[in-house]
Amino acid sequence: MRGNERCNEPRGLSSRGLSNGIGACHAVRHGRADSPRLFVDAIMVSRYYSFGRYLRQRFGCRVHKVTLHAGFTCPNRDGAAGWGGCTFCNNAGFSPNVRIDPADVRDQLARGITGARRRKAHKVIAYFQAYTNTYGPLDRLRALYDEAWHFPEVAGLAIGTRPDCVDPTVIDLVAGYVPRGEVWLEYGLQSAHDSTLAAINRGHDYQCFVDAVERTAGRGIRICVHTILGLPGEDREMMIETHRRIAALPIDGIKIHLLHVMRDTIMERQYRQGEVTLLSRPAYVELVADVLEVLPPTVVIQRMHADAPRDLLVAPDWCLDKAGVLDDIRREQVRRDSWQGKALGFPLTATPFAALDPPSSSSVPPVPVERECLL
Ligand code: SF4
Numbered sequence: 221m222r223g224n225e226r227c228n229e230p231r232g233l234s235s236r237g238l239s240n241g242i243g244a245c246h247a248v249r250h251g252r253a254d255s256p257r258l259f260v261d262a263i264m265v266s267r268y269y270s271f272g273r274y275l276r277q278r279f280g281c282r283v284h285k286v287t288l289h290a291g292f293t294c295p296n297r298d299g300a301a302g303w304g305g306c307t308f309c310n311n312a313g314f315s316p317n318v319r320i321d322p323a324d325v326r327d328q329l330a331r332g333i334t335g336a337r338r339r340k341a342h343k344v345i346a347y348f349q350a351y352t353n354t355y356g357p358l359d360r361l362r363a364l365y366d367e368a369w370h371f372p373e374v375a376g377l378a379i380g381t382r383p384d385c386v387d388p389t390v391i392d393l394v395a396g397y398v399p400r401g402e403v404w405l406e407y408g409l410q411s412a413h414d415s416t417l418a419a420i421n422r423g424h425d426y427q428c429f430v431d432a433v434e435r436t437a438g439r440g441i442r443i444c445v446h447t448i449l450g451l452p453g454e455d456r457e458m459m460i461e462t463h464r465r466i467a468a469l470p471i472d473g474i475k476i477h478l479l480h481v482m483r484d485t486i487m488e489r490q491y492r493q494g495e496v497t498l499l500s501r502p503a504y505v506e507l508v509a510d511v512l513e514v515l516p517p518t519v520v521i522q523r524m525h526a527d528a529p530r531d532l533l534v535a536p537d538w539c540l541d542k543a544g545v546l547d548d549i550r551r552e553q554v555r556r557d558s559w560q561g562k563a564l565g566f567p568l569t570a571t572p573f574a575a576l577d578p579p580s581s582s583s584v585p586p587v588p589v590e591r592e593c594l595l
Pocket residue numbers: 294295296297304305306309310351352382408594595
């Protein structure tokens with residue numbers, strides 16, 4: 221078929237032509253995505269449920285996450301759950317038991333809101349990110365979380381933690397904020413395989429994560445899980461299996477990370493001794509497309525790349541090209557006509573991300589990428 225010939229194959233959303241999911245698949249199936257303009261149209265189509273899209277749908281405006289450091293430590297470092305921490309975790313800047321006053325959290329939030337306003341965001345989510353943000357006495361947790369709601373711009377709260385640090389009293393406390401706005405608990409898991417969790421010294425097993433999710437579900441709290449692709453000893457099937465297992469749980473979001481080696485970690489020594497090998501860029505891109513296929517289309521993809529600080533990164537260099545890697549993932553989805561939830565039988569048109577985003581103003585600066593802690 222030549223470019224100027226009319227194709228009679230139904231497009232579903234024909235009024236939008238190539239600017240929708242059906243049209244893009246259609247173009248690729250008919251070999252027309254080689255045309256630069258058509259290919260650009262095709263890769264602009266959403267084939268996964270991005271966090272940005274979710275927030276626009278939920279709040280009707282631009283929403284940023286403001287990252288907060290509340291002085292928490294980690295039970296996998298102080299002996300409560302283990303010593304030495306996860307093998308990939310970097311010690312730089314780790315200041316156990318730094319006493320951060322709730323007023324400092326308010327100052328961090330105020331600065332973050334100012335920055336968000338400059339980028340035309342009208343609302344923010346206060347993100348307690350560094351280390352284990354439910355690891356402390358209940359009164360202290362309450363005092364810190366209460367600060368998050370001090371500003372009218374705060375539409376929600378996100379709390380990063382480990383699955384072994386959320387007893388029922390913590391869940392009750394966090395659930396108490398649900399009537400005030402969006403509340404997320406982010407659980408570091410990394411892998412559903414206990415052999416891997418032991419190898420990276422996580423200090424908890426998979427069942428611990430399942431128990432935490434079951435305690436959290438049904439309370440109005442949204443659940444996000446962090447995973448890593450490329451962990452030592454894992455092959456493609458094991459990584460996909462991790463995502464199949466968590467897809468069967470009542471989770472609402474996921475952050476998919478690339479395994480990268482940072483300075484001053486146990487993994488740096490293992491890498492230099494040849495005990496750890498890292499994924500190539502094409503292998504990672506294919507794997508992300510694979511795992512997206514087994515995730516329900518309602519699960520929000522909060523992240524699907526690494527975010528390594530340049531000064532601490534040992535390898536791989538290519539993970540610094542975050543925008544390029546994301547672009548590669550989208551192109552891989554187009555190439556294989558793939559989308560989030562495809563392996564579960566969801567048609568692209570039945571997903572919450574099939575519709576087009578409204579065009580964004582070119583005067584709006586890009587959202588800065590938060591540096592992510594691998595919880
Ligand atoms: S990655 Fe998170 S859980 Fe693991 S040692 Fe570091 S702070 Fe603790």
